[in-house]
Amino acid sequence: MTKYIVGIDLGTTNSALSYVDKDSPSPEQPSPEILPIPQLVRPADLQTRPYLPSFLYLATPDEWPEGALDIPWSQNQTFLVGEGARELGAKTPSQLVSSSKSWLSHRAADREGAILPPDGDESARISPVEAAQRYLRHLAGAWESTHPEHPLREQHLLLTVPASFDAVARELTVKAAGFAGLSDVTLLEEPLAAFYAWLADMGDRWRESLQPGDRVLVCDVGGGTTDFSLIEVRDQDGDLALERVAVGDHLLLGGDNMDLALGHVLHEHLAQSNKTLDAAQQRALVLGARRAKEALLADPLLEKQTVTVLGQGRRLFGSKLTVELSRATLQQIVFNGFFPTCTANEVPEIGSSAGFLELGLPYVTDAAITRHLAAFLLHHSPERPPSHILFNGGVFNAPALRSRVLEIMGTWGTAPQVLEGSDRDLAVARGAAWYGTVRNRGGLRIRGGTARSYWIGMEVARPAIPGLPPPTRALCVVPHGMEEGTEATVPNQTLGLVVGQPATFKFLSCSTRPGDRIGTLLDEYTWPAELEETNPITTTLVADDLAPGTIVPVQVRVQLTEVGTLQLWCVSQEDGRRFQLEFNIRTP
Numbered sequence: 001m002t003k004y005i006v007g008i009d010l011g012t013t014n015s016a017l018s019y020v021d022k023d024s025p026s027p028e029q030p031s032p033e034i035l036p037i038p039q040l041v042r043p044a045d046l047q048t049r050p051y052l053p054s055f056l057y058l059a060t061p062d063e064w065p066e067g068a069l070d071i072p073w074s075q076n077q078t079f080l081v082g083e084g085a086r087e088l089g090a091k092t093p094s095q096l097v098s099s100s101k102s103w104l105s106h107r108a109a110d111r112e113g114a115i116l117p118p119d120g121d122e123s124a125r126i127s128p129v130e131a132a133q134r135y136l137r138h139l140a141g142a143w144e145s146t147h148p149e150h151p152l153r154e155q156h157l158l159l160t161v162p163a164s165f166d167a168v169a170r171e172l173t174v175k176a177a178g179f180a181g182l183s184d185v186t187l188l189e190e191p192l193a194a195f196y197a198w199l200a201d202m203g204d205r206w207r208e209s210l211q212p213g214d215r216v217l218v219c220d221v222g223g224g225t226t227d228f229s230l231i232e233v234r235d236q237d238g239d240l241a242l243e244r245v246a247v248g249d250h251l252l253l254g255g256d257n258m259d260l261a262l263g264h265v266l267h268e269h270l271a272q273s274n275k276t277l278d279a280a281q282q283r284a285l286v287l288g289a290r291r292a293k294e295a296l297l298a299d300p301l302l303e304k305q306t307v308t309v310l311g312q313g314r315r316l317f318g319s320k321l322t323v324e325l326s327r328a329t330l331q332q333i334v335f336n337g338f339f340p341t342c343t344a345n346e347v348p349e350i351g352s353s354a355g356f357l358e359l360g361l362p363y364v365t366d367a368a369i370t371r372h373l374a375a376f377l378l379h380h381s382p383e384r385p386p387s388h389i390l391f392n393g394g395v396f397n398a399p400a401l402r403s404r405v406l407e408i409m410g411t412w413g414t415a416p417q418v419l420e421g422s423d424r425d426l427a428v429a430r431g432a433a434w435y436g437t438v439r440n441r442g443g444l445r446i447r448g449g450t451a452r453s454y455w456i457g458m459e460v461a462r463p464a465i466p467g468l469p470p471p472t473r474a475l476c477v478v479p480h481g482m483e484e485g486t487e488a489t490v491p492n493q494t495l496g497l498v499v500g501q502p503a504t505f506k507f508l509s510c511s512t513r514p515g516d517r518i519g520t521l522l523d524e525y526t527w528p529a530e531l532e533e534t535n536p537i538t539t540t541l542v543a544d545d546l547a548p549g550t551i552v553p554v555q556v557r558v559q560l561t562e563v564g565t566l567q568l569w570c571v572s573q574e575d576g577r578r579f580q581l582e583f584n585i586r587t588p
Helices: 083-091 100-104 128-146 167-179 190-209 255-272 279-298 327-338 369-380 399-411 427-441
Strands: 004-009 014-021 037-042 045-049 056-058 079-081 156-161 185-189 215-221 226-236 239-247 304-310 320-326 388-392 453-459 472-478 486-489 495-499 502-505 507-510 521-523 537-540 550-560 566-572 578-581
Touching: 004 128, 004 190, 004 427, 014 128, 014 427, 037 079, 037 083, 037 128, 045 083, 056 083, 056 128, 079 083, 079 128, 083 279, 100 128, 100 167, 128 167, 156 167, 156 190, 156 427, 167 185, 167 566, 185 190, 185 427, 190 215, 190 226, 190 239, 190 388, 190 427, 215 369, 226 369, 239 369, 255 279, 255 320, 255 327, 279 304, 279 320, 279 327, 279 399, 320 327, 327 399, 369 399, 388 399, 472 550, 495 566, 550 578
Parallel strands: 004 156, 156 185, 215 388
Antiparallel strands: 004 014, 037 045, 056 079, 215 226, 226 239, 304 320, 453 472, 453 507, 472 521, 486 550, 495 550, 502 537, 550 566, 566 578
16 A cells, blocks of 8 residues: 655666655646755755765765764765765765666676775775665655655655666665665666656657657667667557567766766866876866866857866965867767767777776777667667657757767668657656556556576586587577566476586576577577676575485476566476576676
């Protein structure tokens, strides 16, 4: 008996919360509202913002007076979250946790280990799961400060994740929510949430904009990430239905990259005048470049914008360094660098020629968003270009950048029609709340199921050959598009399961083979490149009445839960006992 439906956008750069009152007397489905979020903009200065920057500042002992980091719902804090964390972290990055959601999906990282910030004091680091928990706790506190009679944990909660999140990242997101006291959440993919926000704004008028056969490209470029998805309009018994048919990779590329690039150019301009900057001034220069970029994009009549950085040291107190960002520089860096013209057949540069790489986040090598888009469409929809496009993310608040994408897509064929959305910074949170409302009251839902197919490795039985390990086959256990809330048994395939001793189970996934079905087998030598091996499942399956190393004949049963997580069970053919395979969330 919950009163509110709450959508939470746990974003890479910003997080937001939207809600709908289930008890609204209106006969129409009420529009989702945005919760203003109190947060420290600096120590001891609490202000309200429409969203919460996803930054966490870890203060050192005695860095601030007692109570300076307190917020109404949490006392004696040694950290702060939100805008103040971002500003303090710009001066002391070794104490700043950022992009924790990207770390949460990084397969090579120990995602439950204390690894953030990477260059911070090892004794003070936290895990990506802990960072997500603290953001969610802050959102819960903000909610309960205005809705004290309706705790957030008791509401109908929708939590968004990137469509490209694998099963492990989704499970960890749910785990972080549980640690924050939010034990009953349902996951929703962010591009679908953005589309639900458009549906919320359109009401029944959406049928006037789309017809069977149309394909909508959801093009989402935020502060730190880029995501592409395709939604198809289909005829279902004379009515229109929507289905998500393709999902791209989660690209660590966005507006923050543009700000860094502009800041680098402005730094070079200052260096030519023999002006040097310390680390804090360089970060302030990037922030100023972002503001200048936004001003130039908002006003096409402006030809330049001045960026000011405070001087260094006491003797220069009050002095300033100034540099100008011109429209020509903006055109060269942002338009030609991040949105360059390209053909429909171009693909982005991949990889690095360096022999050693820092073990950080897997940032993309090629900054050209348009080339990544061309590669996505070439792979997922070569014969059917999108008929419509829905822009999302803060980058596309600039009309000039939306026009740039349309211009380039027009050179590939016919430019798609634009589905005009509302606030692109808050659409994901609003769409999540609307999706929950649709589930509660009934209405149009977008079909699609899981965005990836999942496979397990199966060792082939064959005579031993010295120095040559047995080959492996990949068995599809979850097909692309399997719906949440469904269960299935892998047909016509009995496997031998090793119990009583440690064993490693290969686990693979793929987002580009929608034609595969549950039970599909692929030989190791013919695996396509897009079939990626993820963290293995490493465990000892306990059977006290069986000797270690016993091989039990089993069938694999899978369940894609309503929450959006994946469970794998091995069911004994002899006595029906069940062994659960849990995803390994640590690097082996």
